[in-house]
Amino acid sequence: MGFKTIFLGLLISVFIFSCGSKEEVKISIAEWSLHRKLKSGQLSNLDFPAYVREHYNIGAVEFVNQFFFDKANDTVYLSQLKDNCLKSNIQPLLIMVDGEGDLAHLNDSVRNVAVNAHFKWIKAARFLGCHAVRVNLKGEGTEEECKSSSIKSLKALSNFGAQNQIHIVVENHGGNSSNPNWLIDVIQDVNHKYCGTLPDFGNFYKYDRYEGVRLMMPFAQGVSAKSHGFNAQGEDTIVNFEQMSEIVKSNGYNGFIGVEYEGPNPNEDEGILKTIQLIKKHF
Secondary structure (H helix, E strand, O other), X not given: OOHHXXXXXXXXXXXXXXXXXXXXXXXXXXXXXXXXXXXXOOOOOOOHHHHHHXXXXXXXXXXXXXXXXXXXXXXXXXXXXXXXXXXXXXXXXXXXXXXXXXXXXOOHHHHHHHHHHHHHHHHHHHHHOOOEEEXXXXXXXXXXXXXXXXHHHHHHHHHHHHHHOOEEEEEOOOHHHHOHHHHHHHHHHHOOOXXXXXXXXXXXXXXXXXXHHHHHHHHEOOEEEEEOOEOOOOOEOOOOHHHHHHHHHHOOOOOOEEEEEOOOOOOHHHHHHHHHHXXXXXX
16 A cells, blocks of 8 residues: 555545534523413423424523422422433523512612522522523612622522532623623622623623623623524524624633524524524534
8 A cells, every 4th residue: 555545544534533523512492482382381391391302302401480480499390390301311501590589689688588589499400400590680779889789699699509519690681781891890709610601692782792792701601592583594683693603612612502582483493493503504
């Protein structure tokens, strides 16, 4: 066998190895993507994991507490939900927590009630095998006042999260949290390894979404790829997914990319599938 033949064979082997070892993007489905089906009763929270596997063949989910709001302490229910995940080979990633009080409230007594209300969801996340809970930083007052209250709440939650090995992640989700500079100041002041961000491609409102995600990515413990609608090429009509993918990848992020379809099209399945295609294309 000649040298050229051996060299060519080595090149082919390296090419095959590099292609075969390329890691596919990790995708999860945020439960909010199916909020119409869930709110109408067409789908239940217990059936959500199996639905994701059957309809999208995706192996990870992000729960929303709104759809099992009274079940945080119900171990029978949580056991069934966990078992349903196992049966469908679904990895539960996090619980998005809403409606449990204002963590940025200026009154410490009121704020502490909200903090304590979140503890049960941290325990539920641990029970299910999640890695995080998503919280909101709502409160009325000046930016500085709300920042101080938010830091207190996040420190308490992060300490409790560390005890349960559950991360506390903050999404840009309206109010002060949609100001990425404000949010990053809060996260840096908390300075806790169990406290991070969940950059959402939407929800920046007054601020540039690409700069916002860029600022949040160094602290990201998840990414929410919000989609709205699609043009003839399958691209989102509001968010440039290619640009977002470059921002996410430039930070060395290798976690899950969460599908959060929030478009006007009532066909949620179609929106979710198109978002999955868009993520695979660009990530």
